[in-house]
Amino acid sequence: MDNYHITKDGDKWKLQKEGNERSSKTATTKAEIIKATQDYMSNKTGSVKIHKEDGKFQEERTYPRKADPKKSKG
Structure with missing residues (x-):
């Protein structure tokens, strides 16, 4: 899986x-x-890591959604 930022x-x-x-x-x-x-x-x-304006990590999104390895809601 490719990683993007x-x-x-x-x-x-x-x-x-x-x-x-x-x-x-x-x-x-x-x-x-x-x-x-x-x-x-x-x-x-791929996995997209979204950073805040100051460069700190904010959240991660997986595309397509079904490729998300986590078994959690949301």
Whole structure:
């Protein structure tokens, strides 16, 4: 499973695959990058780690949802 990160880079938010130097997607707001990530990941399997503006970890989302290894609600 590929790992991706959503982080703030200057005045933009970016989605970047671990190990890649270039961003897969960029947006001006966090909400926009999360929406773009949902579309981008629609035909991929991977884990997306969403970070806060200060770089600290906020949450993780697995695409597709059925690939989530956790057996928990939500």
